[in-house]
Amino acid sequence: MPKYRVIVNRETCIGCGAAPVTCPDVFELGSDNGKNKVVDKYSVHLDEKLSIGEIPGELYECAKAGADVCPVGAIRIEEIKE
Ligand code: SF4
Numbered sequence: 001m002p003k004y005r006v007i008v009n010r011e012t013c014i015g016c017g018a019a020p021v022t023c024p025d026v027f028e029l030g031s032d033n034g035k036n037k038v039v040d041k042y043s044v045h046l047d048e049k050l051s052i053g054e055i056p057g058e059l060y061e062c063a064k065a066g067a068d069v070c071p072v073g074a075i076r077i078e079e080i081k082e
Pocket of ligand 1: 008012013014015016017018019020035036066069070071072073074075
């Protein structure tokens with residue numbers, strides 16, 4: 001099963017909380033600025049503007065659901081090509 005890269009544009013994110021509520025296994029609001037981020041377990045990069053994570057295939061549908069509910073399109077998911 002492929003892995004996926006999850007990219008959260010924290011500058012676009014308005015901190016509405018919908019993504020973390022929809023998929024808490026992947027997303028949470030950061031204690032730094034209240035914007036969405038990939039949870040530490042899967043995080044590979046985090047700053048105030050960008051959060052990048054790599055998730056296993058089993059969590060794709062969950063992460064996708066979180067991306068789909070985002071009102072500002074701040075979450076992008078792409079397959080990691082081995
Ligand atoms: S749904 Fe979008 S705007 Fe809301 S917290 Fe998640 S990334 Fe931010």
